[in-house]
Amino acid sequence: MTAFDEGLLDPATGAAALVGDRALLTAMVDVEAAHLAALAVAGVVPATPGWDAAALDLTAIAEAAVGGGNPVIPLVGALRQAAPASVADAVHLGLTSQDVLDSALMLLAARAIDAAADPIGRVLHGLAVQADAHRATPVAGRTLGQQAAPTTVGLRLAVLLDGVTRTWRHLDGVELPLQLGGSVGTVAVLVDLLGVEGAAALRADVAARLGLAARVGVWHVERSPVVVLGTALATCIGALGRLGLEVADGARTELGELDLALGEGEGGSSAMPQKQNPVPAVLLVANARRAPGLAATLIGSMLALDERPAGDWHAGWQPLRELLRLAVESAVLADRVVADLRVHPDRTVANLGITRGAVHAERAQQVLARVLGRARAAELVRAAIGEPDFVPAIRAVAVAAAVDGPTSDRLADVTTVGGPVGLSDTLIDAAVRAAEEAR
């Protein structure tokens, strides 16, 4: 069998090793092994075989999967063959294919999230450091593409940081339950074997061995665990995607406010020698664009009929796995982005000058409005916006309107660039604190 996907269209971030087919097969073996180990504790089998998941013929199992529509059936055959006779009959005893595949996917999720913790930790820390360092760096706040009012680079980074912190905490807190219900979710065969208490204990034991949550319930067709996981992955991929979006945008030739210190062989183009493409940022955006469609398929799988639906369960495997891949990739890419991120205050300041001061109009108007009333202030501001340079114009206007000293001072204050803006320090501090707690 030819491999379908060896990473040609996805960056080499190690996701394949974590959540690729071999990793999934290993996780399935881990589930079957944990089940056997629990049966051994229950006295059903003498011992457990030390299966070598790496020795399994993945290709043969994948090819044989088409008969029953899932890979567990041929896997169980292979595992029975690789087990001592005294144990072979107990392999998969009381389980159904879905128990193994659902649990293995949850295990894969646990491992993927675990592996993402390090790069995400660095992202949180790195962004926090930069947000703190740039708390006084002025930059134009932009809405609908237009410069709106000044803000700080620090606050902009803090809001990005907030997104990563919150969505990562959300993802990291998602419950990853064991699936173990047998053919139709009754656990009947294991109860036949071990009684009600025995079967319940075995379920708890298997969950503990795998590090999965030991729910009392079964979720064969109550797919909210998968949906909650999948949407949390997509949301986190989205927050990391926004980091990429902001960096790629800040790195635009015309803005130049941010860029990545790229290494040799990075960011090159097949045609244009002068280019320095912010590649990891671009790929973060790409991943985030793919996540919603995958999550939507998972949400749709809530409509699961009977004790196992004819297709809807199967439809969820690849989207969930792909979201895990994207999450792992995005964590690694974001780590690279944050490590290489450079802020260019000269450009943020220069860009802030484009409107020749009109970017201060909102605050100037409010200051004047307090003494002149809103209508009159608006009129004066409108006039000053028409002048070549807003700041001297509005100050002249204020003088003409004979505003008092404090108002005049305040007007000077709100039209001067630099330092914290509004609540920016408070907001940055809170974001930094939350990020450090989430690491």
Next chain:
Amino acid sequence: MTAFDEGLLDPATGAAALVGDRALLTAMVDVEAAHLAALAVAGVVPATPGWDAAALDLTAIAEAAVGGGNPVIPLVGALRQAAPASVADAVHLGLTSQDVLDSALMLLAARAIDAAADPIGRVLHGLAVQADAHRATPVAGRTLGQQAAPTTVGLRLAVLLDGVTRTWRHLDGVELPLQLGGSVGTVAVLVDLLGVEGAAALRADVAARLGLAARVGVWHVERSPVVVLGTALATCIGALGRLGLEVADGARTELGELDLALGEGEGGSSAMPQKQNPVPAVLLVANARRAPGLAATLIGSMLALDERPAGDWHAGWQPLRELLRLAVESAVLADRVVADLRVHPDRTVANLGITRGAVHAERAQQVLARVLGRARAAELVRAAIGEPDFVPAIRAVAVAAAVDGPTSDRLADVTTVGGPVGLSDTLIDAAVRAAEEAR
């Protein structure tokens, strides 16, 4: 202006009154009013106007919204006109359109979830009662459309119940934060007016007045609050949709295991006089099919550029509002479904007889395997499946194989229909308990 949507394509469940345009406009007024009230506490304005949201000209505001691309701009104009002169200037002071619209949508969400609590509570209770009542009612467990092994109606309902309980708890626990950051999220104008502490206090006060969460952060472009809310709505709509799916399927003419006790004028057809369509169940499915696409749009809005993106923010309004509508509708429809739900044990038992006992093959095989080994047991079971009636055949086979008395008894046990199956009672009890706690 002609109304676009008066409910012709959506059932009359009261959702329009809760989350329709007028309700949204009212929520926007509530946000502006809370902001003014907090300014009054801060000593900026003498008192607050008692605006009558119902008196606002919705049509005029909607028509004027096209100029600036959102309805807040004309609303603020109308509110200033309706305020006393001493207050007019302070209306919307330091706010931006997004503050008002985002907060109003969160307020709408809070109200919609609040309104859903009652019908959802009845759904939880009603399903719990039915799950308990049918804990011994046998029914075929089905996988991929095929009868697989017996289960109980009680367990099937308990799994449905679990889905509603978990997704509702998740939804009910979603944080609904106030948005209040001013034009670019710095809160600069309010800090100019009240100082850092004063502005922070005002934000907290506004949140408290509206019953929204008082985050320190701003989320203009950190859209995870919207995504977390939207996906929680979609997941809950999915769990309710599955209730509809199971009921509509159980009510199929050929199954007849469930149906709805429909009233006069319900379930009729425009063409077929004999039909009794399980309409509310069907509409639950329809809503659940619509939710993933809407949620996907929200997830995509994570990629928000700058301090307000040029379109991505706007793209999220209707999907979020539509998910609120579907959630409210589905809660009401589910309430009706559960109230009218009838289980037909005669049909579940009759259907369980279709395979002439082969539905017991899994458990019979496992019982025999313990004494005969897996291979031999499988062979005997395969033979018995070929016979006209599985149960007597497998028992005869056991006699011929001279299995011991306890095995024979156990074989009789696992091929007899009725009573709890496996862990069904445990699972039902847990689901019922969780449901009662979630109400």
Next chain:
Amino acid sequence: MTAFDEGLLDPATGAAALVGDRALLTAMVDVEAAHLAALAVAGVVPATPGWDAAALDLTAIAEAAVGGGNPVIPLVGALRQAAPASVADAVHLGLTSQDVLDSALMLLAARAIDAAADPIGRVLHGLAVQADAHRATPVAGRTLGQQAAPTTVGLRLAVLLDGVTRTWRHLDGVELPLQLGGSVGTVAVLVDLLGVEGAAALRADVAARLGLAARVGVWHVERSPVVVLGTALATCIGALGRLGLEVADGARTELGELDLALGEGEGGSSAMPQKQNPVPAVLLVANARRAPGLAATLIGSMLALDERPAGDWHAGWQPLRELLRLAVESAVLADRVVADLRVHPDRTVANLGITRGAVHAERAQQVLARVLGRARAAELVRAAIGEPDFVPAIRAVAVAAAVDGPTSDRLADVTTVGGPVGLSDTLIDAAVRAAEEAR
């Protein structure tokens, strides 16, 4: 009943009048009337009632729709009441609710597409005129946010134009078939009444009266007509969205290459007096962000069970109708954008200077490579990119490398800004021609 949606969250573009509830109700009446008129031709009824769709009580019908789950059932009741006794019994004879609603939605689509033809025609013409006018206006071609190589404003507009032309032609060519199959798609009742030929003739007559395609097939559950329509709408909304995206981006404060000549009261902000938001462009983007999720729901409705599925049919109504709304809105918004679009060649030229000539590196390298070989040319170009000004540097380098006169001329040529670039004139001419043909 409160209206759910009066346009508060969607711009006032007339879409409600075209595809809102009242328009849909009217279309349903038109379907029933065409059916009756065809029955009159067939001699079944003496004449047809002149129903006044505007007089129907939309609210009452919407409220009654919940009983049967669709609005056709109460509508038929109302139409029978409003018909003379000699005709009443023949109203809806042989039809089913789905016939009426599906056909009415197709009729709505026909009317929406028809109404979009005018604004789209102006968009095509306006873009063609601008593409032609700016065929020599230089602008930086950008890839991954980086200036890559020069192109022309004309070509950029031509590619936008191409998108609108192609997707509009695709949409305009979509077959909009009548649905008329009776309760389960057999047309049995009408065949009972009129015979096979008579029933076939009646179907053709109804289609002709409504201006819908007269397919031999029925498509109750063969939903490709809806999916083909819905995806064509979404694709066209996407092409118009890209127009908005380009305009909103070109209008960014830092680029300033494009903007909209906004009128009084357009583009304002609730907080920032100096802003001129390119609102219609922004709304085009917003619409395009919403289309994929709606289209996905329609694609999913291909999985329709039986002769009418329990929910999947219902799930498609609103997404299709919403796509029609967005398409109509986007056509009107795009018309406004194109009418108000201004190109600023001073800014495109200034921006093209930011890289100090390095934007010419690709073509310079290829010119040199023809005489010096690729490796040597790349080396020289790399060196020149390091210099303060690329163009003199690379020419100096060429002199030093003693390239021949023609090469030197060509080098001068490819590093000079202005005039057509590559195939730009050919591509613009083709796009303009196609657009004019599509109007």
Next chain:
Amino acid sequence: MTAFDEGLLDPATGAAALVGDRALLTAMVDVEAAHLAALAVAGVVPATPGWDAAALDLTAIAEAAVGGGNPVIPLVGALRQAAPASVADAVHLGLTSQDVLDSALMLLAARAIDAAADPIGRVLHGLAVQADAHRATPVAGRTLGQQAAPTTVGLRLAVLLDGVTRTWRHLDGVELPLQLGGSVGTVAVLVDLLGVEGAAALRADVAARLGLAARVGVWHVERSPVVVLGTALATCIGALGRLGLEVADGARTELGELDLALGEGEGGSSAMPQKQNPVPAVLLVANARRAPGLAATLIGSMLALDERPAGDWHAGWQPLRELLRLAVESAVLADRVVADLRVHPDRTVANLGITRGAVHAERAQQVLARVLGRARAAELVRAAIGEPDFVPAIRAVAVAAAVDGPTSDRLADVTTVGGPVGLSDTLIDAAVRAAEEAR
């Protein structure tokens, strides 16, 4: 590098060989080779290298792809190394990565659609044969899960057939254009080299060599070709999914109207020995559930900024490729389903008896209504529906109401099962004819 996806979660249908990474790499080589061959014709290079795509180190290319964010950059390096010195410099001359990847994906699409033609041809033929064979086989028409009125198995299959025919014809007719525009879509480098006519001729030559459409336009950021292809794939996957849905549903234990003649090792379960799962039908449904989310991502990619967007282009690669995989898989699975499909008329007839005749109520009522009026007929039918057996009851009622002989005959006719129903023969004939034409 570990392969990410070797087919563990997707059936072994040969899709990997057709559209997997190796096939894509080969297609990219084909694009570069066609470009070189055309350059040879144009006299730029002496001859073309006979690259062996199979000898390329896929793993190394995939790993190196991360630097520039796409695999073309390392591929070009490898191809230059594998080319004679006289040719090496001309490799990729005037192209950009996107030209190669976009064109290769179109080539992959052409090959996938070509490969699907055979199995789809068999599906069309096989369904046509079965539709024809079962034109008189009665079966219950069902709406919203309820038996509504009789139809025929032949018509049901004809509607399925219609779906496959129409969506396949649509897919097969999609234009698959060459992408060849150079770095920013101007074709500037090739025009520098060959002049305007020469470059245009080269583009046409490359397209002809690859069997792709030779558009005058470029579509770097005018993504409608990808969207039209992707949505056509999704729609066809949907039509094939509906085939799976109907077969899996007809094979339900309680219906038994359809099933698959499964071979050894097919349809087995890991737990339940008696089961015969309609696996290929189930997988068809699964594929169709995944298609909408993938298509949505492609539709979203219409919003492509500049001359190549920072992420949105990249985001489309995998969804398009995955849709190609699903389409190929679904064609093969559908072929298997149709080849193994068995209809069970005994069960369709038995199921049609469940309502004890009430399924005939609609037509009976219409027959009576013609002589008794609608109100009186409805009353009689309602009474007969209440009787144990509808058919004798309604006939008795007719006698009591003294309907005339022809009406009585007609009543007998419409309540008798068997033979064509309504327009069924016409509809079947049309569907069969269209299918045979589409093969």
